[in-house]
Amino acid sequence: MKRMLLAAGLAALMAGTSGIALAQTAGGGVLTVATIGEPPSLDVMQTPTDIVLTITQHIFETLYIYDAEWQPQPLLAADMPEISEDGLTYRIPLREGVTFHDGSAFDSADVVASLNRWMEINSKGRQVAEVIETIEADGDNAVVVTLNSRYSPLLATFSQGSPILPSETLGGELTDFIGTGPYRLQERRPDQYTQLVRFEDYVSPEGEPSNYAGRREAIADEIRFVPVPDANTRVEGLIAGQYDYADSLPVSAYERVEAAGNVEPVIFENAGWTSLNMNMAEGPLTDKALRQAVQVALNPSDMMLAAFSDERFFAVDGALFPEGFFWHTQAGVERYGEGDPEAAAALMEEAGYDGTPIRILTSRQYGFHYSTGEVAKAYLEAAGFAVDLQVVDWATLTTRRADKGQWDIFITHSNFPGDPTTLNTITDTYPGWYTSEAKSQAVAAFMNAVTNEERFTAWEGIQSVIYEDAPLVKVGNFNALGGLASGVSGYEPAYWPRFWNVAPRG
Structure with a gap:
């Protein structure tokens, strides 16, 4: 973020x-x-x-x-x-x-x-x-x-x-x-x-x-x-002068906050990232070539634009950590671009894809998840996949994704943690059940590293393995919107908003 x-x-x-x-x-x-x-x-x-x-x-x-x-x-x-x-x-x-x-x-x-x-x-x-x-x-x-x-x-x-x-x-x-x-x-x-x-x-x-x-x-x-x-109550209360800072505002409120005169919008860059997580335990996407076909078929720019509407609120970047983080690297980033249906079709043929529908779970409770799913469906179908987009509430999605037999892809978002080992996809038991010998070796090398140089090199190895094994599709990074009252000084955008070193309105 x-x-x-x-x-x-x-x-x-x-x-x-x-x-x-x-x-x-x-x-x-x-x-x-x-x-x-x-x-x-x-x-x-x-x-x-x-x-x-x-x-x-x-x-x-x-x-x-x-x-x-x-x-x-x-x-x-x-x-x-x-x-x-x-x-x-x-x-x-x-x-x-x-x-x-x-x-x-x-x-x-x-x-x-x-x-x-x-x-x-x-x-x-x-x-x-x-x-x-x-x-x-x-x-x-x-x-x-x-x-x-x-x-x-x-x-x-x-x-x-x-x-x-x-x-x-x-x-x-x-x-x-x-x-x-x-x-x-x-x-x-x-x-x-x-x-x-x-x-x-x-x-x-x-x-x-x-x-x-x-x-x-x-x-x-x-x-x-x-x-x-x-x-919306946070937006109106901020503009009315009730609050000095309002957290997690809808991006649609940006112009209203900007035009109010007594408050200002605060964009916190890289608040998180969206992903399509694939089922590696059961179903058609247990085949690596088919997972790679999903990667190459999708267009991250179009998915992020549909999800966030305004380029001020997203960035398209295949690295699993954004620029400015110690962990940012392009090492191993592959099959991330503008969507290539022909390359996807070739991988599908290699995998022997038989037309089984790819079941995608998404939710309207996170509007950007739903919009991402709609665009993903269109691009996958253009490559030759049959797609079953299942729109459910978030509670149902989290229940279904725990069942290996009920889905092939689910859409979610995450923040950027301070250490790579806390990424969900590193955990073998996270829905998707991503395990491989290459991943185990790469993670072990990271755990054994002592110096920052050793740790960074090991992380480059992990990211490279993730792209090769294709357990997920990184879509892009998104920004968050907050609002600050005029006259408040010293506030710096942060993932967990902090208010030491901040002076109230005079």
């Missing part, structure tokens, strides 16, 4: 995160933020959804956090870890002088207790627990993580949904939402608002702000997150 700038010398800027506390600047005022709905919980370990992360990132902090290239940088950690030669031991130094909202000091005991809870109750944490042998304190200001096998994404997993809380609060269900962040929880009234207020004793990391990394300053006295499930 973003075209980030590559920041030369970023590592040097971030190296001082263990150092001097930056004093909070009293700016005053309130920021009122209209969100897409009520968070089901503020326990982000238990419920790491976008709405929960958006709110709780102001309260809780993690050991590491993503910079502009979506690479982990120190947050509560004082520096990058010391890694043993065999890649199995990580010694993580911790920042000193940091306090929790209840006044208690942050130390290694809090890290150990928090990460142990995360590994018990969080789905990603449980996955990581399989490779973590121990997490132990090394004095008050360091922890040592020992692995039973190399695990390249370790720091990325410590950068999202794994907040550090006071060890004293972690017995049983979380009832006290106490963190080290620039804002603390003041009051939560379900379906009305979640009120955060400035934490006066906040100790910021150093370094220039870079996405979620770097200096954090609580300028506003208060941030009030208001659930507004109806998108």
